[in-house]
Amino acid sequence: MLWYKAWLETRFRFIVAAALAISCCTFFVLGNSFILGTWREWEQLHPHQPEQAWILRATVDYPYFIWHFVFRILFQQLWVLCAVLIGLGGLSREAAQGTVGFTLSLPVSRHRLVGARTAMGVVEIAVLAFIPAIVIPILSLFIGKPYPIFQGVAHSLLLFVVGLVFFALGVFLSTLIRTEYGPTLIGISMVAVFYFVLTPYSEEGASEPFWLKVIDASRVMAGSPYLTTLATYPLWGVSLSLLVAVGVFYLSLRITQNRDY
Helix, strand or coil: CHHHHHHHHHHHHHHHHHHHHHHHHHHHHHCHHHHHHHHHHHHHHCCCCCCCHHHHHHHHCHHHHHHHHHHHHHHHHHHHHHHHHHHCCCHHHHHHHCCHHHHHCCCCCHHHHHHHHHHHHHHHHHHHHCHHHHHHHHHHHHCCCCCCHHHHHHHHHHHHHHHHHHHHHHHHHHHHCCCCCHHHHHHHHHHHHHHHHHHHHCCCCCCCCHHHHHHCHHHHHHCCCCCCCHHHCCHHHHHHHHHHHHHHHHHHHHHHHHCCC
């Protein structure tokens, strides 16, 4: 019952997010030739402009092209935003809507209420994270550029595990802020500011200041273009992100247990 209640609360956001995720992956696979053609036209119109190193590599390395646009930049940004939005909700939103009394009257503890809501969200963002691992290899066959399934699974897993910290942020904002739309506005704003600050350092090999490296979960979620062995995973970054996510989840639970709704 609690799982079904959590699904009813988040299903619209999840379905919209899944449609956007599939559309994003489809565009970069089926639009590969169009994008490369646009780059060539730009080169012809601006022959004296220096070409960025990642563009040269992306024109001849299809898996790198997918990694750059899907797991490094655009899909990652979309997924992070969806993870935060799916994390929103719970008892504080119900309190703002005036329906929290019914939920708290159920013969279950607040711990179970929060646990079911969080678990459903984790399942949903996991599904979203693995959409590229399914869609990209299948569609790539239609354009004659096979994409390694293992790479898709490895990058999707990395995106999901590290990105749990953003889902935890959504849960925390909904727990802390007792308004209906406040957590949504703050969550979207935080994601926008986060990626805006990272924009000057988004190119592969760009050097970041030390303080930014500490919070740059974006690079950790992307990993290296090729994840072939465990050694190629950013294990320190993964461990730190998981630790932060667990801490934020725990703090949200404690606030929920002690709050008078």
